[in-house]
Amino acid sequence: MQDVLNYIDGRRGEFQADLLALLRMASVSADPAFSPEVRRAAEWIRSHLADLGLAAELVETAGHPIVYAESAPVAGAPVALVYGHYDVQPPDPLDQWTTPPFEPAIRDGKVFARGATDDKGQMLTHVKSVQSWLAAAGRLPLQVKFVIEGEEEVGSEHLGRFLRDNAPRLACDCVVISDTSQFAPGVPAITYGLRGIAYFELRLFGPKQDLHSGVFGGGVANPAVALSAMLAALVDRDGRITVPGFYDDVVPLTDAERAEFASLPFDEAAFKRQLGVAELAGEQGYTTIERRWARPTFDVNGLTSGYQGEGAKTVLPARASAKFSFRLVPNQDPHKIAAALRRRLEELVPPGIRMELVEHHGAPGIVMPLDSPYLQAAAAAVEQGFQRRPVFIREGGSIPIVNTFAEVLGADVLLLGWGQNDDNPHGPNEKFSLDDYHRGVRASAVLWQELAAIKNQPL
Numbered sequence: 001m002q003d004v005l006n007y008i009d010g011r012r013g014e015f016q017a018d019l020l021a022l023l024r025m026a027s028v029s030a031d032p033a034f035s036p037e038v039r040r041a042a043e044w045i046r047s048h049l050a051d052l053g054l055a056a057e058l059v060e061t062a063g064h065p066i067v068y069a070e071s072a073p074v075a076g077a078p079v080a081l082v083y084g085h086y087d088v089q090p091p092d093p094l095d096q097w098t099t100p101p102f103e104p105a106i107r108d109g110k111v112f113a114r115g116a117t118d119d120k121g122q123m124l125t126h127v128k129s130v131q132s133w134l135a136a137a138g139r140l141p142l143q144v145k146f147v148i149e150g151e152e153e154v155g156s157e158h159l160g161r162f163l164r165d166n167a168p169r170l171a172c173d174c175v176v177i178s179d180t181s182q183f184a185p186g187v188p189a190i191t192y193g194l195r196g197i198a199y200f201e202l203r204l205f206g207p208k209q210d211l212h213s214g215v216f217g218g219g220v221a222n223p224a225v226a227l228s229a230m231l232a233a234l235v236d237r238d239g240r241i242t243v244p245g246f247y248d249d250v251v252p253l254t255d256a257e258r259a260e261f262a263s264l265p266f267d268e269a270a271f272k273r274q275l276g277v278a279e280l281a282g283e284q285g286y287t288t289i290e291r292r293w294a295r296p297t298f299d300v301n302g303l304t305s306g307y308q309g310e311g312a313k314t315v316l317p318a319r320a321s322a323k324f325s326f327r328l329v330p331n332q333d334p335h336k337i338a339a340a341l342r343r344r345l346e347e348l349v350p351p352g353i354r355m356e357l358v359e360h361h362g363a364p365g366i367v368m369p370l371d372s373p374y375l376q377a378a379a380a381a382v383e384q385g386f387q388r389r390p391v392f393i394r395e396g397g398s399i400p401i402v403n404t405f406a407e408v409l410g411a412d413v414l415l416l417g418w419g420q421n422d423d424n425p426h427g428p429n430e431k432f433s434l435d436d437y438h439r440g441v442r443a444s445a446v447l448w449q450e451l452a453a454i455k456n457q458p459l
Contacts, residue, residue, distance in 0.1 A: 001445075001446070001449055003136040003137060004132050004133050004136045004137055004445050005442060005445065005446075006136070007132045007135055007136035008128070008129070008132045008438070008441050008442055008445060011128075011132070012438055015124075015128050015437075015438070015441060016111075016434060016437070018048070018124065018128070019104075019111065019120070019121055019124055019437065020104045020111065020113075021044070022041065022044060022045075022086075022115075022120050022124065023102070023104040023111070023113040023114075023115055023116060023120055023121075024102055024103070024104065024113075025037050025040050025041040025044065025102070026088075026091075026101075026102045026114075027040070027041035027042075027086055027087050027088055027115070027150065028087070028088055028089070028090050028091070028114075028153075029063075029064055029087035029088070029150055029151050029152075029153050029154045030089075030090055030153060030154050031090060035064075038064050038086075038087060038150050039064070039065065041086045041087075041150070042058055042064065042065045042067055042086060042148075042150055043058065045067045045086055045127070045148055046058050046067045046069070048127060049067070049069040049127065049146060050069070052127075052130060052131050052134055053071075053134060054069040054070060054071050054130070054146070055069060055070055056068070056069035056146075057069070059162065061151075061158035061162065062158060063150070063151050063154075063157060063158050064087065064149070064150030064151050065150060066147060066148070066149045066150070066158070066159065066162055067086070067146065067147075067148040067149075068145075068146065068147055068148075069145070069146040070143065070144070070145040070146070071130065071134075071140050071143055071144045071145075072139070072140075072143065073143045074139075074140065074141065074142050074143050074452070077141060077142035077143065077451075077452045078142055078172075078173035078174065078374075078451050078452065078454055079142065079143045079144075079145065079171065079172040079173050080142060080143070080144050080145070080172060080173065080174050080175075080176055080447075080448070080451055081144075081145040081146070081147060081170060081172040081174070081175045081176065081405075081409070081411070082123075082126045082144060082145070082146045082147070082148075082175075082176045082177075083147050083148070083149075083175055083176070083177050083401075083405065084119050084122065084123030084126070084146075084147075084148050084149075084177070084178065084179065085119050085123070085148065085149050085150065085151075085152035085153070085179070086115075086119075086120060086123070086148055086149075086150055087149070087150040087151060087152055087153050087154070088114045088115035088118070088120070088153060089114065089118070089153050089425070089426050091114045091428075093428065096427075096428035096429070097428045097429055098112065098429055099112060101113060101114040101428075101430075102114060104116070106434070109433060109434055109435060110431040110432060110433050110434065111431065111432055111434055111437075112429055112430065112431045113430065113431075114430055115430070116423070116430050116431055116432035117418075117419040117420075117423040117425055117430060117431065117432040118179065118419070118423070118425035118426070118430065119152070119178070119179045121418075121419075121432040121437050122178035122179055122417070122418050122419060122432075122440065123148060123178065123179075124437075125178060125418060125437060125440035125441045125443075125444050126144075126146075126176065126178065126444045127146070128441045128444075129441050129442075129444035129445035129447075129448065130144055130448075132441070132445050133445060133448060140448055141448055141449055141451075141452035142448055142451055142452040144448065145170065145172060147159075147162075147163075147170065152179075152401075156400075156401050159401060159404070160401070160404050160408075163404055163405065163408045163409070164408055167408050167409060170409060171409065172409060172411050173374065173411055173412070173451075173454075174374040174411050174412045174413070174414055174451065175405045175406075175409065175411050175412070175413045175414065176378075176414050176416060176444075176447070177402070177413060177414065177415050177416070178415075178416050178417060178418055178440065178444075179399075179415075179417070180395060180415050180416075180417030180419070181417045181419045181420055181421050181423070182417055182418065182419065182420060182421075182436075183264060183265075183391050183393055184265060184420075184421070185420060186388065187264075187265065187388070187390075187391060188382050188383075188385075188386040188388060188390040188391075188418075188443075189390050189391050189392070189393045189417060190375065190378055190379060190382065190390045190391075190392055190393070190414070190415065190416060191393055191394065191395045191415035191417060192367060192368045192370060192375060192392050192393070192394065192415070193293070193294065193330065193365070193366065193367035193368065193394035193395070194365055194366050194367075194394065194395050194397065194398060194399055194402060194415075195293070195294075195296075195327040195328060195329055195365045195394075195395070195396055195397065195398055196327070196328035196329070196330075196332065196334060196362070196363045196364040196365035196366070196398055196400075196403075197325055197326070197327055197328060197334070197361070197362060197363055197398040197400075198325065198326045198328060198334040198337045198338060198341075198359075198362040199301075199323070199324075199325040199359075199360040199361050199362065200323070200324055200325070200338070200341065200357060200358065200359055200360060201321060201322070201323045201324075201357075201358040201360060202227065202230070202231075202321060202322050202324070202345065202355070202356075202357055202358075203319065203320075203321045203355070203356040203357075203358065204223040204226055204227050204230075204319060204320045204321065204349070204353050204354070204355055204356075205223065205318070205319050205353065205354040205355075205356070206220060206221050206222065206223040206226075206316075206317070206318055206319065206352060206353055206354075207220055207316070207318050208318065209318050210306075210315045210316065210317055210318050211315070211316040211318070212314065212315070212316070213314045213315055213316040214314055216316055217316055220316060220352065221350055221351065221352030221353050222316055222317070223305060223317055223318065223319050223320035223353055224305040224306055224317050224320040226320070226349065226350050226353045227303075227305065227320040227321070227322055229348070229350075230345060230348045230349065231300055231322055231324065233348050234298055234344070235298050238283065238284040239281070239282050239283035239284055239291075240283060240284075241296065241297075241298050241326070242344070243337065243340050243341050243344045244340055244343070244344060245336070245340050246296070246337065246340065247296070249331045249332050249333065249336075250295075250296060250329055250331065250332060251329065251330060251331045251367075253290060253294050256370075257294070258290065260391070260392055261287065261289045261290060261293070261294075261393075262287070263391075264289065264391055264393070266288070266289055268280070268288055271288065282295075282297070283295055283297075292396040293393065293394035293395060293396050294329060294394050295329065296326060296327055296328050296329050296332060297326065297327045298324065298325075298326050299324060299325055299326075299327070300322055300323075300324045301322075301323045301324055301325055302322065302323040303320075303321075303322050304320065304321045304322070305317045305319065305320035305321065306320070323360075326341075327396060327398070328362075328364060328365050329365045330364065330365040330366055330367040331364075331365075332364065332365065333364065334362025334363065334364060335362070337362075338359050338362065341357070342357055345357060363398055363400035363403055364403060365398070366402055366403050366406060366413070367394070368412055368413060368414075370392060372412050373454050374412045374414060374451065374454065375412065375414065377447065377450035377451050377453070377454060378390075378414045378416055378447060378450070379392075380446070380450050381443050381444070381446040381447035381449075381450045382416065382443050382447075384442070384443065384446045385439045385440065385441075385442040385443025385444070385445075385446055386439050386443060395415075402415070416443070416444075416447075418432075418436045418437065418439065418440035418443075419432060419436070420433065420436070
């Protein structure tokens with residue numbers, strides 16, 4: 001193992017140069033104008049993996065290609081699958097970048113470029129750790145497979161089908177994903193839980209056209225007023241959601257989890273200053289971290305109705321709409337939530353208003369058992385790579401593809417984030433610490449050894 005780590009330390013400049021080369025490729029998946037650059041990035045990764053001696057190929061889809069590669073099988077050892085993506089978000093607004101988004105610049109030990117942390121830099125740490133094992137030891141202690149897609153930033157439309165169609169080929173014991181963040185600078189983290197989501201659009205229809213609010217107000221139901229009242233009725237003053245049966249399947253936090261969260265170096269006053277708010281809000285009886293990571297929530301995401309132009313216009317709008325979402329915790333079923341929500345809204349809609357509820361998308365939450373041997377192996381690896389024991393956290397956001405990996409492959413998913421919360425992954429001046437890039441390579445290299453050792457443990 002030490003030979004592998006020595007190799008990593010001695011190739012720091014080379015590994016950095018490869019990262020910069022990949023970051024120069026404008027692989028924006030959302031814009032067809034960048035399609036040649038997207039393919040160039042895919043081919044670069046495929047060629048890089050093939051040069052290491054892995055069986056590597058481009059799998060064509062109706063969209064952007066998927067890079068698949070695998071090392072040689074190792075009898076008796078677990079199999080790990082690395083998932084990542086080579087596509088990036090559009091760089092707009094360009095005028096807010098200090099340096100051009102696809103001309104990586106190094107400042108204060110960080111590389112600034114689109115895709116630096118999301119996800120080229122983090123993904124590449126695992127490629128480089130495999131390179132290091134093969135160069136320094138001649139072989140890996142277990143088989144590693146790679147699935148690197150080019151459509152994560154546009155919804156991974158073709159990845160689910162690829163996983164289902166190739167499940168036997170992709171069979172593995174754990175999936176390794178580095179597309180999240182550390183808890184704080186110098187505080188590495190393993191994310192073991194994600195919230196799910198159920199997203200809706202409520203459309204209300206009143207009169208056949210906008211009306212004069214003076215002439216008709218008081219005699220005709222106002223869709224905007226109805227919408228406001230209906231949305232407000234979905235949550236009570238204690239922050240509890242009033243959809244019948246909403247909490248029936250919620251798995252409560254354990255005392256150990258609450259103690260772990262409470263021990264984290266979280267500064268609530270600094271958090272408020274960061275957000276520019278005087279007070280925080282949410283479900284009563286829970287801390288801010290608990291509410292953000294492990295409790296279900298309701299949020300209005302957009303409102304549309306009536307006159308939106310300059311000045312005043314006394315109109316009674318003919319229609320009103322809202323887009324809103326519920327963040328769900330593991331064990332809540334988005335389909336059950338949708339059915340219960342529809343019944344609740346039908347109770348709330350006033351006479352004279354016609355309602356239409358559109359179900360946009362949903363995904364359940366997921367939580368990995370903290371006693372998983374793969375999770376514990378990852379903790380040991382992160383501790384060696386970052387010289388600090390990682391904390392175990394949940395994430396308030398949703399990554400639906402994680403559920404797909406768990407369901408289709410029946411594998412534990414390890415979310416090992418090397419980035420920071422302020423890396424601006426979708427905004428201007430995206431960055432990634434080069435020290436964390438290097439630590440991530442070391443942690444990944446140790447991970448293969450720690451996972452391989454599980455073969456000697458009774459599961």
